[in-house]
Amino acid sequence: MNLYDIAIIGGGVVGTAIARELSRYRLTIVLFEKEAEVAFGVSKSNSGIIHPGTQNPPASLKGKLCVQGNILTRRLARELAVDFKEAGELIVAFSEEEAGRLIQLKKDAEALGVPRLKIVDKKWLRKNEPNLSGEAIAALYAPTAGIISPYRWVYDLAENAIQNGAEIRTGLEVKKILAKKPRFEIVTQKGAFGARFVINAAGLYADDVSAMSGIKNFKIKPRKGEEFLLDKKLEGLTKHLLFPLPSNISKGILVTRTSDGNPMIGPTAEDVDDKTDLSTTSEGFRKVLEGAHKLVPSINENDVIAYFAGLRPVAGEDFIIRHEDEAPGFINVAGIQSPGLTAAPAIALMVAGILRDHGLLLKKKAVFRKHRKKEYHLFAIPIAKTKKLIKKDASYGDIVCRCEMVSAKEVREAIARGATTMDGIKFRTRAQAGRCHGSFCTTRLMKILAQETGLSRLAVTKRGKGSELVKTGRVSD
Numbered sequence: 163m164n165l166y167d168i169a170i171i172g173g174g175v176v177g178t179a180i181a182r183e184l185s186r187y188r189l190t191i192v193l194f195e196k197e198a199e200v201a202f203g204v205s206k207s208n209s210g211i212i213h214p215g216t217q218n219p220p221a222s223l224k225g226k227l228c229v230q231g232n233i234l235t236r237r238l239a240r241e242l243a244v245d246f247k248e249a250g251e252l253i254v255a256f257s258e259e260e261a262g263r264l265i266q267l268k269k270d271a272e273a274l275g276v277p278r279l280k281i282v283d284k285k286w287l288r289k290n291e292p293n294l295s296g297e298a299i300a301a302l303y304a305p306t307a308g309i310i311s312p313y314r315w316v317y318d319l320a321e322n323a324i325q326n327g328a329e330i331r332t333g334l335e336v337k338k339i340l341a342k343k344p345r346f347e348i349v350t351q352k353g354a355f356g357a358r359f360v361i362n363a364a365g366l367y368a369d370d371v372s373a374m375s376g377i378k379n380f381k382i383k384p385r386k387g388e389e390f391l392l393d394k395k396l397e398g399l400t401k402h403l404l405f406p407l408p409s410n411i412s413k414g415i416l417v418t419r420t421s422d423g424n425p426m427i428g429p430t431a432e433d434v435d436d437k438t439d440l441s442t443t444s445e446g447f448r449k450v451l452e453g454a455h456k457l458v459p460s461i462n463e464n465d466v467i468a469y470f471a472g473l474r475p476v477a478g479e480d481f482i483i484r485h486e487d488e489a490p491g492f493i494n495v496a497g498i499q500s501p502g503l504t505a506a507p508a509i510a511l512m513v514a515g516i517l518r519d520h521g522l523l524l525k526k527k528a529v530f531r532k533h534r535k536k537e538y539h540l541f542a543i544p545i546a547k548t549k550k551l552i553k554k555d556a557s558y559g560d561i562v563c564r565c566e567m568v569s570a571k572e573v574r575e576a577i578a579r580g581a582t583t584m585d586g587i588k589f590r591t592r593a594q595a596g597r598c599h600g601s602f603c604t605t606r607l608m609k610i611l612a613q614e615t616g617l618s619r620l621a622v623t624k625r626g627k628g629s630e631l632v633k634t635g636r637v638s639d
Contacts, residue, residue, distance in 0.1 A: 163347075163353075163354055163355060163356050164192070164355050164356065165190075165345065165355075165356040165357070166190045166191060166192045166329075166355065166356065166357045166358070167189040167190045167191065167357065167358050167359065167522065168184055168189055168190070168191045168192070168357060168358070168359050168360075168361065168517075168522075169191075169192050169193075169194065169346070169348055169355060169357035169359070169360050169361070170191070170192070170193040170194070170360075170361045170363055171193075171194050171336050171348075171360065171361065171362050171363060171364045171371050172193075172194075172195065172203070172362070172363035172364040172365055172368070172371075173193055173194075173195030173197070173199075173200035173201070173202075173203070173316070173320065173330065173332065174200070174201065174203050174204050174205035174316065174363065174365050175201075175205045175208070175312065175315060175316050175319070175502065175503055175506045176363045176365075176495055176498050176502060176506050176509055176510075177193055177195070177200075177361075177363035177364075178193070178200055178201075178316050178319040178320040178323060178330075179319050179506040179507050179509065179510040180361055180363060180495070180509070180510045180513050180514075181193045181319070181320065181323035181328045181330070182319045182320075182322050182323040182326075182328075182510070183507070183510035183511060183513075183514055184328070184510075184513075184514060184517075185322070185323045185326035185327055185328045185530075186326065186526055186527060186530040186532075187514075187524045187525060187526055187527065188525045188526070188527055189522075189524075190327075191323070191327070191328040191329065192328070192329040192330075192331060192355060192357070193320075193323070193328065193329070193330045193331065194331055194334045194335075194336055194348070194350065194355075195330065195331070195332045195333075195334070196333070196334065196335035196336070197332065197333070197625070197626055198332055198333055198582060198583050198586070198623070198625060198626030198627070199332055199580065199581070199582060199583060199585075199586045199625075199626075200316055200317065200320045200330065200332065201312070201313045201316035201317060201320075201589060202585070202625055202626070203365045203366065204365040204366060204472065204473065204474065204475060204498075204502075205312050205313070205316050205365075205503070206312075206313065206472070206585075206589070207387070207389070207440070207470055207471065207472020207473070208312035208472065208503050209312075209389065209416070209418060209426065209428075209429070210309050210310050210311060210312045210420055210421055210503070211251075211307065211308075211309060211403060211418060211501075211503070211504070212231075212232055212235050212246065212307065212308040212309065212310055212503065212504045213228050213232065213251075213307060213500070213501040213504045214228075214229070214232055214251060214271070214276050214304040214305075214306040214307045215228040215229035215232060215271055215274045215275070215276045215501075216251065216253060216267060216268075216270075216271040216276055216279070216302060216304045216307075217253070217267070217271075217405075217408045217413055218270075218274065218501070219270065219479075220270045220273040220274050222479070222480050223480050223481050223483065224480055224481050224501060224505060225274045226274065226508075227481065227505035227508040227509055227512065228274075228501040228504050228505050228508075229274050229275050229276055230505075230507075230508035230511075231501070231504045231505040231506060231507050231508040231509070232306055232308075232504055234507035234508055234511075235308070235310070235504065235507055236308075238319075238507055239310065241532045241533050241534075242318040242319070242322055242533070242534050243318075243533070243534055243535065243536035243537075244310060244311070244314060244315055244318050245310070245311065245314075245421055245542065246308055246309075246310045246421075247308055247309050247310070247421055248305070248306065248307070248308045249307055249308055249309050249401075249402060249403050249419070250303065250304065250305040250306075250307055250401075250402045250403065251303070251304045251307035251402060251403040251404075251405060252282075252287075252291065252294075252301040252302070252303055252304075252402045252403070252404055252405065253267060253301055253302040253304075253405045253406070253407065253408075254287075254294065254295075254298045254300075254301045254404060254405065254406060254407075254457060255298065255299055255300045255301060255407065256295075256297050256298055256299065256456070257299070258299070260300075260407050261281075261299055261300040263407055264281050264300060264301070264302045264407075265281070267302055268281060268302055271302075271304070276304060276306065277306060278304075278305050278306065279302065279303065279304055280302075280303050281300060281301070281302055281303070282300065282301050282302075282303045283299075283300055284298065284299050284300065287300075287301060290401060290402075291400060291401055291402060291404070293399055293400060293458050293460055294400070294404065294457065294458060295456060295457060295458065295459055298457075303402075307402075307403055309403070309418070309419065309420065309421045310421050310503075311420070311421045311422065312503055313589035313590065314589070314590060315503070317579065317580070317589070317590060318534060320580075321534060321579060321580070322531070322532070322534050325531050325534065326527070326530060326531055333626070333627075334350045334351070334352055335350060335351060336348055336349070336350055336364075336371060336374070337349045337350060337351060338374055339360060339371070339374040339375050339492075341375065341376075341489060342356075343490075344358065344491075345357060345358050345491075346358075346359075346360050346375075346491065346492070348360065358491060358522070359491045359492075359493065359517060359520075359522060360375070360491065360492050360493070361493045361495060361513060362375075362492070362493065362494050362495060362496065363495045363498075364496075365475050365498070366382055366384060366437045366473055366475045367382070367437065368382055368475060368477070368494065368495070368496035368497070369381050369382040369477070369496065372486075372492075372494055372496065375486065375489040375492045376488060376489055377486045377488060377489055377492065377494065380477045380478070380482060380494075380496060380497070381477065382437075382475045382476065382477050382496065382497065383433055383476045383477070384433070384434050384435070384436070384437050384439070384473040384474070384475065384476070385431055385432065385433050385434070385473065385474040385476045385499065386430065386431075386432045386433075386434045386439060386440075386471055386472070386473055386474075387428060387429025387430055387431055387432075387471065387472050387473075387474060388428055388429055388430045388442045388443065388446035388447070388450060388469065388470075388471045389426055389427070389428030389429045389450070389469070389470060389471070389472070390426065390427050390428055390447065390450055390451075390466045390468070390469045391420070391424050391425075391426050391466065391467055391468040391469065391470075392424055392425040392426065392427065392461070392465045392466060392467065393424070393465050393466075393467050393597060394422075394423050394424045394596075396424075396425050396465055397419070397423040397424070397425070399417070399419075399425045399458065399460075399461075400417055400418075400419065400425065400458065403416065403417075403418045403419070404416060404417040404418070404457045404458065406453065406456070406457065409431075412429075412431035413500065414453065415427065415428060415429070415430075415449070415450055415452075415453025415454055415456075415457075416428065416429075416457075417454050417457045417458050417461070422541065422542070422592060422595075424467075425461075425465075427450050427451070427453075427454035427461065428450045428454075429450070429472070430446045430449055430450060432446075433476075434473070437473065439471075439473070440470070440471045440472070440473065441471060442469045442470065442471050446471075447463075447466075447469070451463055467596070467597045467599075468595070468599070474499035474500065475496070475497060475498060475499055476497060476499055477496050477497025478497060480497070481495075481496075481497055481498055481502075481505070481509070482494050482495070482496040482497045483495050483496075483509060483512055483513065483516075484516070485516050485519075485520050490520070491520070493513060493516055493517070495509060495513060537572070537575060537579075538551060538558075538572075539568075539572065539591065539592070540558070540561075540567045540568065540569055540572070541566050541567045541568070541592060551571075555571055557569060557570045557571035557574070558571045558572075562593060562603050562606050562607060562610070563591075563592070563593035563594065563595075563596065563600075563602070563603040563607075564596075564602055564603070565595070565596020565597055565598050565602070565603075566591075566592040566593060566595055566596045568591045568592055568593040568603075570610065572591045572593075573587055573591060573593060573607060573610050573611075574610060574614055576590035576591050577610070577611060577614040577615065578614070581611075582611075582615065583622075583623050583624060583625050583626060583629075584600075584604070584607060584608070584611070584622065584623065584624045584625070584631065585624055585625040586625075587607055587611065588600075593607055594607070604631070608622045608631065619632060620632050
């Protein structure tokens with residue numbers, strides 16, 4: 163049986179951030195992810211917003227970690243060559259009553275330490291956000307809000323953790339956790355592993371994993387959010403991330419954009435029972451479109467090119483991050499809904515502190531490789547830079563995905579970095595993410611994936627076992 167100092171369960175942004183942080187120490191670390199690749203769970207359907215901390219109670223753990231995480235994300239993004247963009251956020255008021263609520267939001271955010279906040283008036287809005295509804299009368303402006311690719315963020319954290327000695331085992335679902343002092347035995351479908359400490363970052367299934375250790379004092383309630391992606395030709399639709407006044411359960415229907423430029427509208431917030439329910443609905447589309455129209459009236463339903471739903475793991479009003487004294491060595495990191503993406507680096511530091519407080523020696527390595535090589539994406543660089551890359555390697559000029567300008571070189575690099583599925587390629591490169599949804603590039607991508615991995619094209623999947631693209635028949639070379 164392999165023995166580790168640390169076993170992390172869950173390969174989303176929180177699990178990989180923890181793995182990366184702990185990989186700076188002289189520890190043996192393994193991360194288990196039941197899906198075919200990391201980032202295929204809750205993190206897959208994240209909006210990619212790095213929140214400033216404007217919509218969290220001042221006394222909340224999530225508020226504190228959000229503000230700290232906003233700062234840490236900027237530093238980590240530089241170290242890992244991730245494309246973080248500071249976009250700024252506007253929480254928009256449409257009445258005098260709502261404008262009054264902005265004052266309290268500003269006070270609460272300042273109590274948490276959110277910097278450079280100001281309330282802006284209608285004149286400022288007309289000048290700086292011309293497509294915003296003319297009925298808006300004021301907004302709380304938080305310039306430190308940003309956007310990042312949630313998938314590439316997870317991949318980069320994971321790769322850097324591996325670079326520093328951590329092991330990441332995908333396609334391994336934890337079936338049982340047995341306490342065999344002074345260690346835990348973690349049973350998977352491919353054998354058992356031992357660990358001194360177990361960190362539960364299993365997202366929607368954190369309550370199930372916790373119950374395996376005997377801790378059954380919380381339940382995860384999925385909250386579904388439907389979101390809709392707009393055509394990239396509307397990249398300049400808004401200059402900032404637009405929010406309405408938040409409710410008790412949601413930040414409301416937003417008009418934002420991805421780090422790659424596409425505007426995005428949503429999400430809804432619907433409590434559901436099924437942890438696998440990722441369906442989108444006509445009712446959800448109508449609700450999102452109505453909310454988006456209130457902020458930006460020019461948005462048209464024909465602008466939508468893709469839609470998806472994500473599930474947020476709700477376990478009460480705040481995050482659950484604690485050592486469980488009833489199961490010594492077991493740490494729960496659960497209920498990490500929004501602003502979990504922002505808070506992840508701060509959560510990782512908090513978990514490291516909990517481990518230290520409970521007897522784990524954290525001795526730094528003599529060499530910690532905190533930097534990683536930047537990848538180039540043709541859709542994000544000037545044509546002059548593209549020409550230079552093609553001169554160095556002609557495969558940069560072999561365009562596989564025309565909608566998103568993705569080259570064969572980028573696809574092969576994504577596979578070399580760990581993509582084993584079509585979604586893995588998509589999330590790393592954006593191939594298949596355009597208006598045609600892979601109608602042009604899918605067969606070519608399948609061929610490259612098969613060539614690079616040695617798989618039969620019959621074995622190529624969208625996102626792991628059970629999602630094969632070709633079910634019957636023969637595929638010729």
